[in-house]
Amino acid sequence: MATQERAVRTRNTLIESAAELFDRDGYDVATLSTISARAGVSSGALHFHFTSKATLADAVGQAAALRLELITRQEAGGALQMLIDATHALVWHLNHDVVLRAGFGLNDRLEHVRDGAGLRAKWQAWVEHAFVRADREGALAPGPLARDAATAVVAFTSGLGILGRQDAWWRSHAPLTRFWRLLLPALAESSCLDALVASGTKSLTPAAP
DSSP states (O other): OHHHHHHHHHHHHHHHHHHHHHHHHOTTTOOHHHHHHHHTOOHHHHHHHOSSHHHHHHHHHHHHHHHHHHHTOOOOSOHHHHHHHHHHHHHHHHHHOHHHHHHHHHHHHOSSOHHHHTHHHHHHHHHHHHHHHHHHTTOBOSSOOHHHHHHHHHHHHHHHHHHTTTOGGGGSHHHHHHHHHHHHHHHBOHHHHTTOOTTOSSTTSOOOO
């Protein structure tokens, strides 16, 4: 059991190390030797767990997909507020979780990374589902199509991740809160609008100015 636990810890350490270097330097620049050195793991131990850089990138993508699933797992409460909270949680985690950030970065750069390549598609599918549910709940104003609103949300949250690489302000809650304050009056049914919190309702997402 102790050997198995050490193997799991080593594998997770390598995934974290790879995510940090993929995020900082890019997939093409990062090498297995620098990843193993950063993790404090021998080259032989790395190859025991991962046969190539591509399989290691796959593992980063899988780990990122699990993190995204945790962010989108909540189903309680109104769908529109749930969606607002999830966008804030995503931005918070993109700022603090290098594995999730690297997963989205691999999504942009590598077609052959199996789970990473679907990360943005998973996010878009969940956002579209949340809007469909909000529409069924009567929370959306007549007119806007759920798919059109979902496109705006996915594009904006993706843009925050990209802009945040150059300026951390874009990964704060301020721009996302402003986005929701702008969008909600046109999107939400008037009787639901006052109950919606554009800055998010979870402790994970502190109120933005």
